[in-house]
Amino acid sequence: MSIDTALATVDTSPYFERVLRHALKNHHVDAARLDGIHKEGAKGIVQLAAYFGTANLRPELEAARNRLVTLVGLALEAESGGRMDVATQLLRDKTLLALSKAGADRLRKLHALPSERLLAGPEVLRENEKDFLDKYTSVTPITFSRYLAERRVREQNQHHIELAYWLAGKFGVSRDDATEWHVFCESVVNSALLVLLNERKPAGFFSVDRFMKLHEAALKKRSPAFPTLDAWLEDAPAHLRSLMEKEKERFITKVLPVIREVPATELYRNQDRFSGLFFFDTSSVDEITHHDKARAEEWLRITGRQGDHTDVQCGVLLMIATGVPPARSLRKKDALQIWDNFRDKGFDENAVAHFIENVVPFEYQADVRRMWLEDLGPEARMQLDQHDEGDALDYLQDTCRASWKKRG
Structure with missing residues (x-):
């Protein structure tokens, strides 16, 4: 048999269709049951079309047919373990509506598992259930093998999340507080192992100074x-x-070599390169050094507890870049000063770099630096390099936290 002939014998049709053909060929389904399958299929198609869109449009009905085939096939293959004779018995004994629901329930349980190894609320980074079902029944219909592969990945994510919470608990951190960190599990595990490598009585997670x-x-x-x-x-x-045990081995073979090769200051400052490697618990006041406190106080003085807002960060950076005293909210006279100073001398890149490194909290530094170099800086140069005062003010008002009313 040639390779082409061998490949031609592989049946790539949906599993439901293969089961139905097998059932008819081996007389596992009689005429009465086949008639029931047709009626159940028509009803299921209408229900699925109505759920995802409308049952009155032909394209929606055709898509619903594919959804039904996918969901029923998923249930048949999962419940039969891929054994064709068992699957045909299921098709004979269960209605298509019950099988379709069983397939949808499997996808719902899959959706409930985490798609990322992230300590966060359950809906963070997760698409809504209906969009998930839409994708896996119509946009990219899921096969049983893909379902198993995706479930394995998500179950591993769940196990890593449980491990990170367990470690945090051993360090005296509640689950709710750990969730508020909103960080990836690997950084928590690495940080815990770094502490446990050096301390027999771990004193909690670390600030930059303790790191x-x-x-x-x-x-x-x-x-x-x-x-x-x-x-x-x-x-x-x-x-x-x-x-x-696997995480300990990974830490020893992958993380320790980085610690031995890269200076500590480079590890925590260069978040573009080492993002997610370690977790720094800046909420622990007892662990914050004098320098950390001074940095935190200066940032708080400037931003007024609004430092995580992009429009506040943009305004502060543009003020620093043009020699205007930074503040959370941009006044109209500040905006005019930014425009005048930019047209006179351009941006002071050294001042911006110094501010990011010495005032911006390190957990924001990578994002703020990237925003300045790739987004805000280039755009502001174009928008402020013009002769119309009104346009310049409009740009600054749209970009920054502004305290004056926009022109009508």
């Missing part, structure tokens, strides 16, 4: 060991023990 001390201590370790963690793991669930 530098832990980094220095890690350089002196000849053979990495985590005795406190090993004691904790004795009472941990089996799946977390197994995963933690």
Whole structure:
């Protein structure tokens, strides 16, 4: 048999269609059941068309037919384990509506699992359920093998999230507080392991100052060991023990070499390169050094607790770039001064770089630096390099947190 002939024998039709053909060929489905399948199929198509759009349009009905075939096939293959004779018995004994619902329920459970290894609320980064069902039943109809692969990935994500929460709990952090960190699990695990590598009685997560001390201590370790963690793991669930062992090995082979090769200051300042490697708990007041406190106080003085808002950051950066005293809200006279100073001398890039490095909190630095270099800076140069005062003011008002009314 040639390769082309062998490939031609592979049946790529939907699993539901293969089961139905097998059932008819082997007389597992009689005429009465086949008639029932036709009636159930018509009803299911109308229901699915109405759920995702309208049952009155032909394209919606055709899409609904594909949805039904996908959902029923998913249920048949999952419940039969891919055994054709078992699947034909299911098709004989269960209605298409029940099988369609079973397939949809599997997708709903899949949707409920996390798509990212992120400590956050359940809806963060997750598409809504209806869009998810739409994608996997019509846009890119899911096969059972893809379903299994996606479920494995999401279950692993769930296990990593459980591990990060478990570690946080061992460090005295509640689940709710850890959720508020809104960081990826890897950074929490790496940070916990760095502490446990150096401290038998871990004093919580670290600020920048404590990280530098832990980094220095890690350089002196000849053979990495985590005795406190090993004691904790004795009472941990089996799946977390197994995963933690893998994470320890990953830390030793992947993270420790980075610590040994890259200076501590470079690791926490260069978030473009090392984003997500470690988690810095800046909310711990006891761990913040004098420099950290001064930085935090200066940023708070300027932004007034609005420092995570992009429009506030834009206004502050443009004021720094043009020598205008920075403030949370841009006054009209400040905007005019920005425009005049820019036309006179352009932007002071050194002042912006110094401000980002020494005043902007390190957790914002990478995003703020990227915004200035790739977005705000280039755009502002074009928008402010003009002779119309009104247009310049409109741009600054649209971009920054402004305190004056826009012209009519």
